[in-house]
Amino acid sequence: MTQLDYIxxxxxxxxxxxxxxxxxxxxxxxxxxxxxLTNFAHGDVMMVGAFGVALLAGAGVPFPVAVICGIAxxxxxxxxxxxxxxxxxxxxxxxxRLLTSLAVTYIIENVGILVFTSxxxxxxxxxxxxxxxxxxxGAITFTSINLLTIALTFVSxxxxxxxxxxxxxxxxxxxxxxxxxxxxxxxxxxxxxxIVAFIVASAYAGLAGILWAAQAGVVQxxxxxxxxxxxxxxxxxxxxxxxxxxxxxxxxxxxxEIFIVAFLPSxxxxxxxxxxxxxxxxxxxxxxxxxxxxxxEIKL
Amino acid sequence: MSREARITLLVLVALVAGAAVAFGAPHVLSxxxxxxxxxxALNAIxxxxxxxxxxxxxxxxxxxxxxxxxxxxxxxxxxxxxxQKMALLPHLPxxxxxxxxxxxxxxxxxGLLTALxxxxxxYPLMRLSxxxxxxxxxxxxxxxxxxxxxxxxxxxxxxxxxxxxxxxxLPWVTGWLAITVFVLARLVYxxxxxxxxxxxxxxxxxxxxxIGVLRTRLIAFVxxxxxxxxxxxxxxxxxxxxxxxxxxxxxxxxxITMLVLGGMGSLTGAVVxxxxxxxxxxxxxxxxxxxxxxxxxxxxxxxASQIVLGFIFILVMIFRPKGxxxxxxxxxxxxxxxxxxxQTEERKR
Numbered sequence: 279m280t281q282l283d284y285i286x287x288x289x290x291x292x293x294x295x296x297x298x299x300x301x302x303x304x305x306x307x308x309x310x311x312x313x314x315l316t317n318f319a320h321g322d323v324m325m326v327g328a329f330g331v332a333l334l335a336g337a338g339v340p341f342p343v344a345v346i347c348g349i350a351x352x353x354x355x356x357x358x359x360x361x362x363x364x365x366x367x368x369x370x371x372x373x374x375r376l377l378t379s380l381a382v383t384y385i386i387e388n389v390g391i392l393v394f395t396s397x398x399x400x401x402x403x404x405x406x407x408x409x410x411x412x413x414x415x416g417a418i419t420f421t422s423i424n425l426l427t428i429a430l431t432f433v434s435x436x437x438x439x440x441x442x443x444x445x446x447x448x449x450x451x452x453x454x455x456x457x458x459x460x461x462x463x464x465x466x467x468x469x470x471x472x473i474v475a476f477i478v479a480s481a482y483a484g485l486a487g488i489l490w491a492a493q494a495g496v497v498q499x500x501x502x503x504x505x506x507x508x509x510x511x512x513x514x515x516x517x518x519x520x521x522x523x524x525x526x527x528x529x530x531x532x533x534x535e536i537f538i539v540a541f542l543p544s545x546x547x548x549x550x551x552x553x554x555x556x557x558x559x560x561x562x563x564x565x566x567x568x569x570x571x572x573x574x575e576i577k578l
Numbered sequence: 579m580s581r582e583a584r585i586t587l588l589v590l591v592a593l594v595a596g597a598a599v600a601f602g603a604p605h606v607l608s609x610x611x612x613x614x615x616x617x618x619a620l621n622a623i624x625x626x627x628x629x630x631x632x633x634x635x636x637x638x639x640x641x642x643x644x645x646x647x648x649x650x651x652x653x654x655x656x657x658x659x660x661x662q663k664m665a666l667l668p669h670l671p672x673x674x675x676x677x678x679x680x681x682x683x684x685x686x687x688x689g690l691l692t693a694l695x696x697x698x699x700x701y702p703l704m705r706l707s708x709x710x711x712x713x714x715x716x717x718x719x720x721x722x723x724x725x726x727x728x729x730x731x732x733x734x735x736x737x738x739x740x741x742x743x744x745x746x747x748l749p750w751v752t753g754w755l756a757i758t759v760f761v762l763a764r765l766v767y768x769x770x771x772x773x774x775x776x777x778x779x780x781x782x783x784x785x786x787x788x789i790g791v792l793r794t795r796l797i798a799f800v801x802x803x804x805x806x807x808x809x810x811x812x813x814x815x816x817x818x819x820x821x822x823x824x825x826x827x828x829x830x831x832x833x834i835t836m837l838v839l840g841g842m843g844s845l846t847g848a849v850v851x852x853x854x855x856x857x858x859x860x861x862x863x864x865x866x867x868x869x870x871x872x873x874x875x876x877x878x879x880x881x882a883s884q885i886v887l888g889f890i891f892i893l894v895m896i897f898r899p900k901g902x903x904x905x906x907x908x909x910x911x912x913x914x915x916x917x918x919x920x921q922t923e924e925r926k927r
Contacts, residue, residue, distance in 0.1 A: 316709060316713065363892055366896040367895055367896055371708075372709040373638040373709050373712055374899060376709050376712055376713075377638075377834060377838065377891070378891075378892055378895045380831065381835075381888045381891040381892050381895070382888070382892070384884060384887075384888045384891075385884075385885050385888035385889060385892075388881040388882075388884040388888070389881075389885055391880070391881045392879060392880065392881045392885070503827075510713075549724060549725070549728055551720060551721075551724045552720070552724035552725060552728075555717035555718075555721050555724075556721060558713070558717045559702075559703070559714050559717045559718070562706060562710050562713065562717075563702055563705065563706070566706075566710060
């Protein structure tokens with residue numbers, strides 16, 4: 279195995295991981311864009327999607343049907359969370375809403391543990407998606423699910439791009455993100471837009487959760503928390519609230535994590551998550567608007 | 579009598595009452611209730627430490643549990659008996675192998691080093707506001723967790739850190755609680771305390787009248803971190819053994835629930851929140867283990883107490899965002915004059 283193959287392998291890994299982060303971060307950014315809410319429960323919506331698939335496929339439902347049901351379950355979960363927990367405090371200060379979303383996370387994870395216990399369950403992935411592929415005599419390997427992750431991220435984000443630039447509802451969502459009260463004044467149904475934002479974001483979370491579980495091979499009630507925190511870092515690196523920013527941030531974070539582990543000595547790379555969150559803090563301090571919103575000022 | 583003198587008197591009365599509880603309780607109450615009182619007092623220290631920045635200065639930190647963890651590990655490393663240190667932590671630097679500190683100095687050193695850490699962390703972070711500071715301090719909490727897991731020469735990594743002498747008794751905790759309340763009450767109801775609240779209520783106006791926003795926030799953050807470190811040390815000597823995940827999101831969530839439930843702008847509110855949540859979790863925990871009513875057996879529901887606390891948190895956020903006490907203090911009539919002043923101030927708003 280040559281040096282070049284090693285680097286190419288790491289690039290494949292980085293793109294695959296980055297796609298997952300981008301998918302999660304896009305959902306976070308949609309909600310943050312419209313509501314200015316840091317939605318910690320987004321990770322639990324991922325968990326709902328993945329568990330939905332694991333339970334249905336485990337019960338013999340064909341895998342593609344299970345995936346569609348899982349994504350639908352995630353969308354419903356997001357909708358319920360918005361209705362029950364977030365709508366009553368929509369006008370509360372940012373921090374109060376952030377804490378509420380933390381409490382929602384706490385509730386969902388504990389309910390998950392109560393119902394499913396905290397031990398990991400097998401995620402039944404069809405064999406087609408588990409095949410591994412080899413390039414240049416086995417020096418670079420990846421599985422079908424890696425490819426599928428990258429492809430689905432690409433397709434779903436194109437779809438999202440079309441939705442927010444070409445449809446009335448999508449344009450309305452962007453208007454609401456820009457200025458909620460102005461959007462209300464020009465006659466947009468802001469409530470409906472927020473609901474749509476949650477459905478779209480949660481469906482993305484469901485898809486991301488399913489892909490995450492497929493790569494990990496297991497589902498577990500707390501599985502959403504780590505990807506959520508990472509996606510959060512990705513979204514802030516790119517520019518929180520911006521969908522393009524979430525995409526850029528996701529791939530940068532994926533590359534950063536993979537390269538820390540691949541090219542740094544293990545005494546340093548075991549601190550990978552500390553480095554990642556130090557990057558988060560650095561961005562908040564120096565460039566709180568992220569890479570794509572350099573002019574956003576944060577008042578003291 | 580001046581306002582400060584009244585508050586001092588009130589605190590002294592509380593101190594005497596606390597001492598009576600501390601020394602009397604073990605003779606009167608069962609071990610179970612003594613343990614509950616001890617945990618309430620310990621959590622009260624932690625929540626009061628949190629209230630200084632989160633409640634009074636308007637800097638909502640999610641990272642204080644990082645300070646608690648730092649305090650616990652620092653104090654633990656310092657106070658494990660020399661004979662056991664070699665076996666438990668063989669890779670410590672030699673100068674740390676040579677000695678072990680008694681409880682009180684170890685706690686003080688833990689508090690001071692934690693405060694120093696807070697200066698380093700707070701100096702950049704206190705520039706941030708609103709939810710940005712919450713997110714950044716949460717990042718700090720995660721970094722502390724990663725460091726505790728990886729600095730295994732000092733912390734035994736993800737394995738249980740054990741061998742800390744069990745020295746946290748009720749008199750120690752009530753003593754430290756009295757000091758915490760005394761210092762915080764003097765601080766919060768002083769000109770500096772007014773500066774803190776000014777920074778919280780309107781940052782721009784505060785800096786316009788000459789209050790150093792960064793300086794005020796940093797002082798509140800560092801003093802809070804000192805008491806967090808002290809509380810961490812007490813926690814370490816109460817548990818005896820713990821791991822990095824003892825000081826992570828679950829503890830953060832429970833401390834924040836106590837603070838928000840009690841009322842973020844009130845010292846007595848913080849204590850009321852601690853008492854409510856502690857008693858409630860104690861009741862729920864016995865429900866969790868399962869029980870029977872007549873012929874009907876309720877099965878064990880593990881994690882049910884966290885779920886209920888989560889719902890209570892959300893309900894408080896929706897229906898009473900200022901908590902049980904809001905900005906008011908429980909004074910039992912002792913500071914009547916200042917209480918009326920407070921009320922007039924409130925009416926003016």
